[in-house]
Amino acid sequence: MTAVVDAAEVAESRAPSRTSSAVVCGVLAVALVVSTVVAIGLGSAVVAPDDTARYLWAALSGGQIAGSEVTTYQIIWEIRTPRVLLAALVGAGLSAVGVAVQAMVRNALADPFVLGISSGASVGAVAVTVTGGLAAFGIYAVSAGAFLGALAAAVLVYAAASGGGGMSPLRLVLTGVAMSLGFQALMSVIVYLVPDGEATSTVLYWTMGGFGAATWGALPVVAAAVVLGTALLLRQSRTLDVLALGDETAASLGIGADRQRKLLLLLASLVTGVMVAVSGAIGFVGLVMPHLVRMVVGAVHARVLAVAPLAGAVFMVWADLAARTVVSPRELPLGVITALVGVPVFLSLMRRRAYLFGGR
Template sequence: MSQLHNSKQKTFSQSDQGIAQKRSVFSIIFIILIFAVVISVILSVSIGQVSIPFHQSFQILIQQITGGEFGSLDGISDGMYTDIIWQIRFPRVLLAMVMGAGLALCGTVMQASVQNPLADPYILGISSGAALGATFSIMLGFSVGGLLGDLGVASWAFIGALGAAALVLGLASIGGKTSSVKLVLAGTVINALCNAFSNFIIYFAKNSDGIRSVSFWTMGSLASAEWSTLPLISAVVIAAIAFFLFQSRVMNTMLMGEETAITLGVNLNFYRRLYMILSSVVTGILVSTCGIIGFVGLIVPHIVRSVVGSDHKRLIPTSILFGSLFMIWTDIFARTIVPNGELPVGIVTSLLGAPVFMYMLIKKSYGFGGR
């Protein structure tokens, strides 16, 4: 009996050590990511067509953020650098951070909700719905005010994204319970339908300038970043992050399946629908602001999951930070790779994301929902 008791104590001790070790690794990764994001922000405002010294960028940011409490900058070049950093580059970096965090968060939530490793923020036809709304506005010249103000293309893109998501949720709800398979199939159908209508409008409008604008918008870009565009998108993403950080238990239960959820008293049908609606609103606002930026919500949760595991208590905050870091450096690459110009950031995320995802598929280093 004493040997059995000692054996159990040893097993529990090893289990506790394993949990403590995982927490320690997560804490180290989390601190490293925060530090990397801060350094990347300063580097990002220094890098561009006009190169600005790192220490000077840091000084300008501190001076602007604190309202000049740490002294003022003198000289014509310093004044020009201040305008470049504070009016152009810093809002763009902040938008990249918010965009990356939002897409990574929505990707993590949707992969858990539909229990599908190929799920991303556009699985509900959100991208095609937004593209249809933007095409409608650009090609036919409509604009609308309202929630987003008189923004024309952005407003119609948001309306299209939410409309597509509503159609998918409605279609998946027919017959009672909303299942993950029905959501994926409904998203595929609405995707095809919205793309067909977009092509129909483009074909009959015969507007070469409009076609070019639609093509550029669907490639995604952070070039429209301004201080005025940040409050709404930041508030929505921060609110979504605050909500989903406390939903790790439910999302962990989703990975265990319907039977386990029923045993634990979790109404998966309700939570799945709630998560999809919230993710659709967040993604709709992100898409209406920056266009379609693919692969971020798909590959970031996979990369993070392979490092910290599938527990959403660790997965969600790490994915948010890594998504921000990924978008910052993707944007740096997009605006520096072409001399005197920039690539649409959606092209860069696809060029970087596709090989990474193919490598992960070939490697098969972990299973979805596992380590």
């Protein structure tokens, strides 16, 4: 434990004084509550924030509403609320996993999907769509197929990356990229052999992401995966500090980098698989948010993992709101919004001469 604590102190010493993470968490928590209420009220049918809060309170407390408000209440509670909450959960999960993956592979360009998990999930979703498999899951068949595809991708990446040379960061990244390209080719073959409009729509959804299919039934599993995964990553925050310093430093401090990397890969794969199964592959959130948070609170992973989920949740709520309102009544793929925001932000970060992975 002493060795790990020393590594955390080394990471802290590499960055100048930062804003208190507790203050940032408090501000983001308030912003998340306000954003959630506003996003639930906005859409093709606009509902004032005070009315939105009243409907939400009625749903939570068992209160009554007027008969003339039933339709609006159903829109708020049955359609928009699960969607906005799912967006917040997925944004939080992608940001937390992004922090872990970047430390795990020591690559500033890494994100939760660099391991090929999203491509495997897309293959699973498309395969279920064109074959009608997993019918026992009913309306959740496609999501179940996506989750199984994500797990299969994680297993293949783990097996291929665990070669004689150990699971080095470079080996893991290259394996993930190669597997991702392979899954994308397989998905293209499936769509080509089964030229069905529904399969094409499914491919678009799983590659660009969205929360249009959000339901209350999907929330408990996603919430459990994100909360538990983030909690476990927080417990491993000092280990992440060590891995970010390099394998040689980890070995000198008595930390088995390969073993820790395998455990983190398994955890990241499970959490990402659950999220991709309900939202599709959403890019840039897990890539950009960790960098932005490090600039504010420093490089110590205990702080970054406390703030990044809240920042990701706020961002995703507003990104989803933009996706469903900018060209209303049509809906933009969520990946378009995250890319339009993420690309300029990331390029701006890279242009900062003082910015380095893990801090300034």
